[in-house]
Amino acid sequence: MAHRRCLQSFVRHATALICLRKSPPLSTLEILTTKPNPVISPPKLESSWFTPWSQFRHFSSSKSDGSENEEEVEESSDGEAENDEAAADLGRDYSPEEKEAEAAAIGYKVAGPLQRSDRVFKDYEPVFAVVQIGSHQFKVSNGDSIFTERLKFCEVNDKLILNKVLWLGSPTQTIIGRPILPDAAVCAVVEEHALDAKVIIFKKKRRKNYRRTKGHRQELTKLRITDIQGIEKLEIKTDGKPLKAAAKKPEKVATTA
């Protein structure tokens, strides 16, 4: 069973590679897939629609996608027992650091080292970025504070790099990501992990003798944005005039491929 799953995923990889390198007509594809093993005939239909999916993944590339694929192939050969252990580990300690990196990629953050007398907190720069953390998007600038859902793998006073950046802007230039910008990064520092104020969830059905009260405190993380990279920043001179001249220039919209 595990061997069959392993073989199927291996064949999908092989057919995807064949389709990416050449682009043969469907008739030759069928010939190629039916040659090695007659069992593979069901996946031959999948190979034709599998290729655009693999191309999309390559385009929207975050680097973790490639590593996740490889890990799936390796883990499926070991059997289902390890999957159960992995599911049990999800609630407890993430002992391997690779799993921490994976989960960090899901939340679109990479934890950097702790701060030791770094000059990270700069003055305000007129640059903004639209960054996504989990499912929420924020338009951030230097020195802003963001409240997000609790980020699991970082302590207070940790440096983070938010790598899912959707939009960059400055007074003279705008860069739009499709959907993300691969070279842009937003640096942030974790300020606090705290609980929100209590909200009372009150349920009542009238005339039915049903009343329930539940209290809920959401766990939040406060991030302070320190730096935005990936866009040209104007150097602020002491005179006000050069800044105004630069601001009057028409905005250039540069789209990334």
Place this chain on the structure above:
Amino acid sequence: MALRGVWQLKRLIVSYCDWGGSSRGIRAFMESELPTFKEKNPQLEVVTELIRGQHPHLKGFYKNKNERVVCVKNTTPEDILLHATRLRNALGRKVVKLKTRHVTKHPSVQGTWTTDVNF
């Protein structure tokens, strides 16, 4: 709990009773987990205080002169460690419902949009 790199919790007072049963957890916490907590947070001043005949609690004093008191009666040492870590992780601000999730002093970089703006 660090505003621009500066830790906000200054003092933590661990009050316990040596006779009462509600202090069992905190007495165990003081033996097992308090030393490691102290080592992990050298910037924090942890003081143990004996109050006889009263329930145990943790008091946190923040830099903005805010006090947070957490009663830890009849709690396990792991829960007490969680409360102490939460006090250390938090800023001293008042616990109110957030107005916005994005706090900024400069809301606009390219100029606020009005109906007169033409791209």
